[in-house]
Amino acid sequence: MTGPGEAAEWLGDDGPLANAIEGFRARLPQQQMAAAVAQALEDQDTLVVEAGTGVGKTFAYLVPALLSGRKVIVSTGTRNLQDQLFHKDLPLICRTLGLSVRCALLKGRSNYLCPHRLRLTAAEGPQLEARLHAPLRLVERWAAGTRTGDTAELSQLAEDAEIWPRVTSTADNCLGTECPEYAGCYVLRARRRAQEADLVVINHHLLFADLALKDEGFGELLPAAEAFILDEAHQLPEVAGSFFGVSLSARQLLELARDTVSEQVNEAPDMPQLRERANGLGKAVKDFRLAMGEGMRRAPWPVLAATPGMDEALQGLRAALESLAEALAVAAERGKGLEGCARRALDQMQRLALFDGPQEDAVQWYETWTRTFSLHLTPLDVAGLFRQHRGACDSAWVFTSATLSVDGRFDHFNRRLGLGVPRGLQLDSPFDYATNARLYIPSGLPEPNDPGYTTAMAQAVLPVIEANPGGTFMLFTSHKALQAAAAWLSRRLDRPVLVQGTAPRQELVARFREAGNGVLLGAQSFWEGVDVRGRALSCVIIDRLPFASPGDPVLEARMEAIRREGGSPFTSLQIPQAVIALKQGVGRLIRDPDDKGLLVLCDPRLQTKSYGRIFMKSLPPVGRVRDLDQARTFLQGLGEPSCPQA
Structure with missing residues (x-):
């Protein structure tokens, strides 16, 4: 096993990576992080590391992990980073360092083709919706040649293409060892590779699904791990909340109805009552959605449950589900497919029963979309649950992200995950923000709750955008403000205006x-993960401080719990979450040592409220421009050979 000092040396000016990778430059923060990670692995300790943009945290944890000789699980926040680690970074480091470490990539079930469900879907023939015929043919052609079954290989189809749920499995509908296609199961193959590997790359959803005993594919893997490295760790509290909770969606109910029909044709063609009751469940799901009202909403369930007609709709949904469950109990002996449907029906009845009355230490809430809905039961606090599950694994734990601290401390992050007082390391970005970036706060804007705020904000930044020779990235805290600003700016700008929702995110970027x-105008998911280097992104504009919506049911319940304990939800929850979100948005500006750009923060509360100081302290050490003229001068200078000082 390689020690902390040696791990840092591998990343030095005279190390093998510097000699093998063109443009590689030794970075002291990266070496410091590598040494700290190596020490945590050696001591089986817990380490929290904030590594600013440009530190190179991926190499800083992969190098000591690969050299440690331990069984390591690396978990990421997104499948894109997961694929990058496995297909690009790991092979490069192993090849450069001359290591023969067995690495594996493991995703959740829904990321792998299920040959059994593909066969069932293809067997529907003319009964399959016409819009799915062409995507199904694409999947069938790809299925004939794939070795891994990883749906990411079929780039012609979007991640959320309608065909995928029809040809992939879930923990609910997987037949396990009774599946007729078990020998060719891609999930099983991926599991085996992961169990045999020294380093396994997973994602947070898969990690928590396993910790919460919601089988997604590798229950035998976690106990064997000697170290866990969790990248993009700022996402963990929210992911933990969803996986330690319970949900029931229209999609799950409708999939049960559809699978019952498919299995009835396959295993019990003489039992047409199954099809009738499955159709009854489909109708009850639609009636329930209609009773929930129009529009897209996210709100507390108890309020909706008390509205006229809702109890009747709930009883109708329950009756239809119970009716199908009774029929499936009789039919279960006819085949493993129907047996699986019977098990799912009972599970869904249990989930639905959780919304009959209030639940202790959890918040009941719902979401509606145009045609579908989901019901959720989310724990108010995940710290105790995560601490309990983590304690079952006698391993080292490393948590890292570019955005974990608030006001220079990790207290908020540690408290939300129940980490106690672990080792902490805060590493600033090595980029020269003082020279290459400037901050501009427009003056004279109304308060963000003013009805005319978005228009005033757009008017204030229009001359900034026009002066920018490169690209401008605008981040919004709400889709309503985004759409209003997009409509106003589109009529006045003589350059491409790209708006979230008009095309897939990757295509827009x-x-x-x-x-x-x-x-480029984006909200929510665009605040992180967008990586555009050079002049194509030389100005980031943020419309207001990213406080979470006060109407969010989970946030409301957690705030009320803090009040009951005598605390201040604004200072202990809302401000820290907003600071971390702001840091993510600001991080889009400088992605490379040679990047230059202007950061525009439009919210006047940065200067008029006492808490503005906390947000300002979270920003990189950028210089300020005092007015619009200086902002325009700085931007116009970005096209010159040397950038003028403001």
């Missing part, structure tokens, strides 16, 4: 990068 001087 690619078009923005290619345009060179475009304006």
Whole structure:
């Protein structure tokens, strides 16, 4: 096993990576992080590391992990980073360091083709919805040649394509060892590779699904792990909340009804009552959605449950589900497919029963979309649950992200995950923000709750966008404000305006990068993960401080719990979460040592409220421009050989 000092040396100017990778430059923060990770692995300790943009945290934890000789699980926040680690970073490091470490990639079931469900879907023939015929043919052609069954291989179909749930499995509908296609199961193959590997790359959803005993594919893997490295760790509290809770969606109910029909044709063609009761459940799901009202909402369930007609709709849904469950109990002996459907029906009845009355230490809430819905039961506090599950694994734990601290401390993150007082390391970005970036706060804007705020904000930043020779990235805290600003700016800008929702995210970012001087407007998911280097992104505009919506049912319940204990939810929950979100958005500006750009924060509360100081302290050490003229001068200078000082 390699010690902390040696791990840092591998990343030095004279190390093998510097000699083998063109453009590689030794970075002291990266070496410091590598040494700290190596020490945590050696001591089986817990380490929390905030590594600013440009530190190179991926190599800083992969190098000591690969050299440690231990069984290591690396968990990421997104499948994109998961694929990058496995297909690009790990092979590069192993090849450069001359290591023969067995590495494996493991995703959740829904990321792998299920040959059995593909066969069932293909057997539907003319009964299959016409819009699914062409995607199904694409899947069938790909299925004939794939070795891994990883749906990411079929790039012609979007991640959320409607066909995928029909040809992949879930823990609910998987037949396990009774599946007729068990020998060719891609999930099983991926599990075996993971069990045999020294380093396994997973994602947070898969990690928590396993910790919460919601089988997603590798129950035998976690106990064997000697170390866990969790990248993009700022996402963990929210992911933990969803997986330690319970949910029931229209999609799950409708899939049960659809699978019952498919299995009835396959295993019990003489039992047409199964089809009738499955159709009855489908109708009850639609009636329940209608009773929930129009529009897209996210709100507390008890309030909706008390509205006229809702109890009747709930009883109708329960009766239809019970009716199908009774029929499936009789039919279960006819085949493993129907037996699985019977088991799922009972499980869904149990989940639905959780919404009959209030639940202790949890919040009941719901979401509606145009045609579908989901019911959720989320624990108010995940710290105790995560501490309990983590304690069952006698391992080292490393948590890292570019955004974990608030006001220079990890207290908020540690408290939310129940980490106690672990080792902490805060590493600033090595990028020269003082030279390459400036901050501009427009003056004279109304308070963000003013009805005219979005228009005033757009008017204030229009001359900034026009002066920018490169691309402008605008981040919004709500889709309503985004759409209003997009409509106002589109009529006044003579450059490409790209708006979230008009195309898939990856396509929008690619078009923005290619345009060179475009304006990309995004909310929520665009605040992190967007990586555009060079002049194509030389200005980031944030419309207001990213406080979570006060109407969010989970946030409301957690705030009320803090009040009951005599605390201040604003200072202990809302501000820390907003600071971390702001840091993510600001991190989009400088992605490379040579990047230059202007950060525009439009919210006047940064200067008028006492808590503005906490947000300002969270920003990189950028210089300030005092007015619009200086902001324009700085931007115009980005096209010059040398950037003028403001």
